[in-house]
Amino acid sequence: MTSLYQQHLDRNPANHAPITPLLFIERTAEVYPQRTAIIHGALRQTWGETYARCRRLASALSQAGIGVGDTVAVMLPNTPPMVEAHFGIPMAGAVLNALNTRLDAESIAFMLDHGEAKAVIVDVEFAATLQRAVALRKSAQPLLVIDAEDALYTGQAQRVGSTTYEAFLAQGDPAFDWALPADEWDAIALNYTSGTTGNPKGVVYHHRGAATNATSNILEWDLPKHAVYLWTLPMFHCNGWCFPWTLAARAAVNVCLRKVEAAAMAQAMAEHGVTHYCGAPIVHSLLVNAPAELKAKLPRGVKAMVAGAAPPASLIEGMEALGFDLTHVYGLTEVYGPATACAKHAEWEQLDIGERARLNARQGVRYHLQRGAAVLDPATLQPVPWDGETMGEIMFRGNIVMKGYLKNPGATAEAFAGGWYHTGDLAVQYPDGYIKIKDRSKDIIISGGENVSSIEVEDVLYRHPDVLAAAVVAKPDPKWGETPCAFIELKAGSQLSAEAVIAHCKQHLAGFKVPRAVVFGELPKTSTGKIQKFELRKQAGSASAIDV
Amino acid sequence: MTSLYQQHLDRNPANHAPITPLLFIERTAEVYPQRTAIIHGALRQTWGETYARCRRLASALSQAGIGVGDTVAVMLPNTPPMVEAHFGIPMAGAVLNALNTRLDAESIAFMLDHGEAKAVIVDVEFAATLQRAVALRKSAQPLLVIDAEDALYTGQAQRVGSTTYEAFLAQGDPAFDWALPADEWDAIALNYTSGTTGNPKGVVYHHRGAATNATSNILEWDLPKHAVYLWTLPMFHCNGWCFPWTLAARAAVNVCLRKVEAAAMAQAMAEHGVTHYCGAPIVHSLLVNAPAELKAKLPRGVKAMVAGAAPPASLIEGMEALGFDLTHVYGLTEVYGPATACAKHAEWEQLDIGERARLNARQGVRYHLQRGAAVLDPATLQPVPWDGETMGEIMFRGNIVMKGYLKNPGATAEAFAGGWYHTGDLAVQYPDGYIKIKDRSKDIIISGGENVSSIEVEDVLYRHPDVLAAAVVAKPDPKWGETPCAFIELKAGSQLSAEAVIAHCKQHLAGFKVPRAVVFGELPKTSTGKIQKFELRKQAGSASAIDV
Structure with missing residues (x-):
């Protein structure tokens, strides 16, 4: 039955316009x-x-x-x-x-x-x-x-x-x-x-x-008109x-920056009265690890967003000590960038800095205008218990999710299976509803805020005639967050050196994708022959991995 | 031709959700x-x-x-x-x-x-x-x-x-x-x-x-999370x-108020740390005209929105003197309330208070997320020159315009003629694009922020057996902005008193619609017999009108 509200009340050019930035x-x-x-x-x-x-x-x-x-x-x-x-x-x-x-x-x-x-x-x-x-x-x-x-x-x-x-x-x-x-x-x-x-x-x-996401940025940050934004991201x-x-909507100032360096950032912040900026953890680290005389020049009260990789609590503490007001957000390309934010609570101010940093290091809650962010059992799409322990996959749905992958209906359908966008990131949800990533999608290495597909690097390694088997995993790195670490099983009799592997990769890959460490030896495999990457991750995390 | 971006990139429950508060x-x-x-x-x-x-x-x-x-x-x-x-x-x-x-x-x-x-x-x-x-x-x-x-x-x-x-x-x-x-x-x-x-x-x-309008309110006011809002509107x-x-989106506080009175407003503002409120000019007048000891209690820096009738510059000055930060908005029911705002400019701060009040008394520019607000020639729908002199009709289009009038396709079509919503308000546009109302739609009287249809009141007057002709226009009023003023031509021999007219109206109309002044006499008419309301408006504005 048509309700009285569905009669003669249609869209027309007077009462409907496309939503567009x-x-x-x-x-x-x-x-x-x-x-x-x-x-x-x-x-x-x-x-x-x-x-x-x-x-x-x-x-x-x-x-x-x-x-x-x-x-x-x-x-x-x-x-x-x-x-x-x-x-x-x-x-x-x-x-x-x-x-x-x-x-x-x-x-x-x-x-x-x-x-x-x-x-x-x-x-x-x-x-x-x-x-x-x-x-x-x-x-x-x-x-x-x-x-x-x-x-x-x-x-x-x-x-x-x-x-x-x-x-x-x-x-x-x-x-x-x-x-x-x-x-x-x-x-x-x-x-x-x-x-x-x-x-x-x-x-x-x-x-x-x-x-919609441009507006959500404003809501998340309480971003005022005429903010002064530094382009480090x-x-x-x-x-x-x-x-x-977002900045056009706020009649704000875009402070451009060709190259992200601590001195240039500090100079721009002081000279133009910067109020806001965003970046991966490495960008903020530049300031935290800058020389004291540079730090002294930094204005206080600047609001910063961090994402692109989970920020270590030490970074959150360091930024706070410098007087920055840091908001931790999390997202992916598929959800227009930030899609969750670790929304702060007044009562956190009473906690000691370590505990506060621990709370702020969580990925948090859905972005303002997103319909939903949840940790779901990938098999059943049922929410995990909010116990901070049960793992599930982070999924999103709503207007801040991509149209899909261009010319790739298969990948699009897979990403949207069951009416949610599947991130591939594994997480728990705390009793307060806040999401915390426990393990990222196993094949991605995030180096300096850039995604490196381990499979892409492996493909290049496999192209070398001496390589029998190869696996690439993330190796923790104090500067880049993570770097690619290659594990290689050579063909019998090969004397291939780590330097030669790197040289080969440099021919075919962008610099940030080239492995920073190479380990030779037999790769651990499951009974069905699948490489056990979790074993390699343990090794990459230990001191035994050889840096090149 | 279908572009590559229109293939396999459809809406689905993962990437599309209804926009709703x-x-x-x-x-x-x-x-x-x-x-x-x-x-x-x-x-x-x-x-x-x-x-x-x-x-x-x-x-x-x-x-x-x-x-x-x-x-x-x-x-x-x-x-x-x-x-x-x-x-x-x-x-x-x-x-x-x-x-x-x-x-x-x-x-x-x-x-x-x-x-x-x-x-x-x-x-x-x-x-x-x-x-x-x-x-x-x-x-x-x-x-x-x-x-x-x-x-x-x-x-x-x-x-x-x-x-x-x-x-x-x-x-x-x-x-x-x-x-x-x-x-x-x-x-x-x-x-x-x-x-x-x-x-x-x-x-x-x-x-x-x-x-969309709820979000526009946030953008207009830079409304922060957890604002404390007093319900005077x-x-x-x-x-x-x-x-x-809007307040739900901001996790803000609704301070309720059964009755709008100066003492209750001042009390609530002080007790709950009110940061924002809205109202017709008469609401703000309550504070401007309050006793000194009450004014002394008012917190400073509270943000107020005024609309519902053009605020006199004296009110804007008075509010500023009290330390309120007043934003003037304008709208109508058909556009979800506020639909333009007199967006302020930093350079106005340098002007004297009178000049600043004059600028702030303009209806301003389109609300943030509205597609368009313009002063158009109602015949051609072409924009008037932005000269501050040429009159046209204020029109809106975009997502903050009603679906239409319920069960009234004729009125809906008329309101949306040519792809714009026609407000009926006459205005000019200044060289800076700011709109200023010059004359309101002739049949509406705005009394204490309430719309009074002169035709409705006239209908009631005409129901009285002694009334030959009747016309109701707005009479300027220091307290209510405007009040209805009735002009009545009695049938021959009638001795009907103003008091009897008022009593008759009270039987059929809400109190605020009852005329506050009644004038008896022959009504000025055009050659075709149409009552010349503009003549009556002149009379209502003069001291000769009799208050009851």
């Missing part, structure tokens, strides 16, 4: 055109100017024949063009594919092919890698390459494109009449994750989810956890 | 079960308890056969049951119809009939009016009447229902497994507006819009501008 910058440029949007070296760019530049970018892309459903890749550090890409590309109806600038040419080539990119904007620092990637592409589709120059880049600048970013923008119309997405479910971004298999998977974000990681859109 | 209370009860949700007299009720009571209410309604698409009316002051109704009723799938407690039995009867209410929760203070309304109903549909008792009500309590609110809740299950709406477009609330015609129109809100006005949902 593009409206955030439109409103902010309208209300606060004179406020600073971007600081980069000597550059000060207002929201009015930034919006006009984004419209120019959208206009120029449209003129180049790039539109709805087309992919535009970028290979950029945290510079102004990277901020602008988050708006200008989707304003053209296109999908932003922010590439990890640390990747090797082979990986980049795979992504350009798989994502079917029609254009790529590349910072001069990464031009050489991109050039090699373009040469390695299998696709015959034309690729428009745009060079983003940057006065702050001090290395050898190289141009590989047919135009520069500024020349391209100059062609565009600053009053371009861009269109909202036809549907809020339309894609806004494509982010490759190394995931648990060798080939990267293309995680697709939609406008609805991007706007790479924007190619889950679109900087959706913060480019 | 019901998830706000669920999350807050999970994360902050021990924090205070409601203060009312001696009562302190946590979020955990409040959520359990809302689930009880939903459960008990379900047991009573009330579910999806059914209307549940409430006639309640700002007491705990009113807060709970905003969650418990939609958790049952039903639609909350918060009735204006100031209305007369005839209006209430009309609303119960038109909204097809299946149940009504009534505070003992309004039991007598409700009883008369029930007797006046035309519908034969059974109506479950639930009495809400309140220890803080000091008058003669009357019971008219078949059960009490507490007894009803006791039947419900505190762990009731309520369902999210099947669609975020489903109705959550029904709010009657007097509008510009005699019969009230039923404005229907959906879950998507309620959650009636929750029957646009669901308290969606603040019951």
Whole structure:
């Protein structure tokens, strides 16, 4: 039966609009055109100017024949063009594919092919890698390459494109009449994750989810209007956890930073009155382990978010001692970055710092606008008892979960089995509902905030003619959190050295994926011949592993 | 052509959930079960308890056969049951119809009939009016009447229902497994507006819009977690501008207040550490015009929102002098309450108080998550020039616009003509994009924050046998903003007195709709016989109008 509320009360253009972060910058440029949007070296760019530049970018892309459903890749550090890409590309109806600038040419080539990119904007620092990637592409589709120059880049600048970013923008119309997405479910971004298999998977974000997580960031942090945000987190990681859109919604300041270094961070914090920043534990460690004279310059009361790997309690303590207000969040590419937060309680203030750090080191509760985060038995999808002991798998559901994996219906269906997104991370849930990771999905190594797929590294090792069997696990590392540690069983008679293994890996892998330790010997196997990685993890954690 | 992003990337229960404010209370009860949700007299009720009571209410309604698409009316002051109704009723799938407690039995009867209410929760203070309304109903549909008792009500309590609110809740299950709406477009609330015609129109809100405006409130105010909010704004006005949902999202404190009086407000502010409150100008005037010793008790730095009528600059100045941080918002029932805000700028701080008050008295810019607010030529729907002079009509579009008017497709289509919601308010737009109302829709009188339809009052006047012609316009009033002023042309030979006119009106109208001034004489008419109300407005504004 139709209820009285379902008659003559339909959606129409007056009462329904797509949810999209593009409206955030439109409103902010309208209300606060004179406020600073971007600081980069000597550059000060207002929201009015930034919006006009984004419209120019959208206009120029449209003129180049790039539109709805087309992919535009970028290979950029945290510079102004990277901020602008988050708006200008989707304003053209296109999908932003922010590439990890640390990747090797082979990986980049795979992504350009798989994502079917029609254009790529590349910072001069990464031009050489991109050039090699373009040469390695299998696709015959034309690729428009745009060079983003940057006065702050001090290395050898190289141009590989047919135009520069500024020349391209100059062609565009600053009053371009861009269109909202036809549907809020339309894609806004494509982010490759190394995931648990060798080939990267293309995680697709939609406008609805991007706007929702951008808003959740505000709610989590009580982020005020006109906050001053320092870009230490790479924007190619889950679109900087959706913060480019968050900052537009808040008419906030993007303080750009080409390179994350303690001195540059401290300098920017003091000079621009930074109020907020995010990063993996290693980013915060830079400050905790900085020289005393640098620490003395740090402003107090800055709010920091940490995620990307579980922060050790010592880091939480160290940050607190420096006067930072640290919030621990947890997430994955598939859930737009942060998806749980360790929400604090006033009564924790009364606890000693160690106990407080222990509570704060938990992954916490669902992000504000997410429907659900839970630890479930992966077989039954029933919640585990909230006893802090029973393990289950962390799962999410709601509007801050990806559309799915691009051109990979099998992996998508597997990830969403039973109506939940399966993270692969094993955890317990405490009586207060807070989630704590106990073991991460066994194949992932998180090194300096970057995901390294052990299978990908193993694949490379297996390509060496002397290797009989190989397994890669995480080795705890004081600087990087974890590094890949390779266990190799050589073919009979081989005299392969650790150095030769490393050299082989360097040919095929990005630097951060190359094993830092190599151990030779017979690999422990189960009766069915499966390598017992848990045994190797024990060994990698012990001093016996050989560092290279 | 289907793009690669439209293949195998569909909505499913893992990556799509309805947007609804019901998830706000669920999350807050999970994360902050021990924090205070409601203060009312001696009562302190946590979020955990409040959520359990809302689930009880939903459960008990379900047991009573009330579910999806059914209307549940409430006639309640700002007491705990009113807060709970905003969650418990939609958790049952039903639609909350918060009735204006100031209305007369005839209006209430009309609303119960038109909204097809299946149940009504009534505070003992309004039991007598409700009883008369029930007797006046035309519908034969059974109506479950639930009495809400309140220890803080000091008058003669009357019971008219078949059960009490507490007894009803006791039947419900505190762990009731309520369902999210099947669609975020489903109705959550029904709010009657007097509008510009005699019969009230039923404005229907959906879950998507309620959650979106509730979030916009947070963004506008930078509303922090655990804010302490004083309920001076009636929750029957646009669901308290969606603040019951906002406060749940912030794990904030609802400080209830049965009656808005300066002493009670000052007392609550000081005792509970109130940080925020909202109201029509008359509410804030109570504080500005309070005795000095009361003013001395007021905490400083409290944030206040004003709307419901354009606040005079003197009020803005007075509030500032008292140390309040006032934000001026503007809206209508059709747009979930506030829909524009006079967003402040840092540079305004440098201006003298008069100039700053003048800027702050403007209606401002679109609310954060609204797609658009504009002053358009009502004929062409083209924007007026932003010159501060050219008049047009204020129009809105986006997700914070009603579903439409219940059972009134004609009025709905008219309101949404051309893809914008037409407010009927005439305004200009300044070069900075800020909107300023110049003249309100001609038939509406706003008295003490309540809409009075002049047509409704005229209808009553016309019912008197001695009245030949009647017209009602707004008369400026220092206390109420405006009051209705009646101009009456009597039939030949009639000796009807102003007192008799008032007495007649009191029989048929709520007190606030009864004219405060009556003027007898021939009415000015156009050549086609239409009464020239603009002439009458001039007269009503002059001292010659006779107050009764």
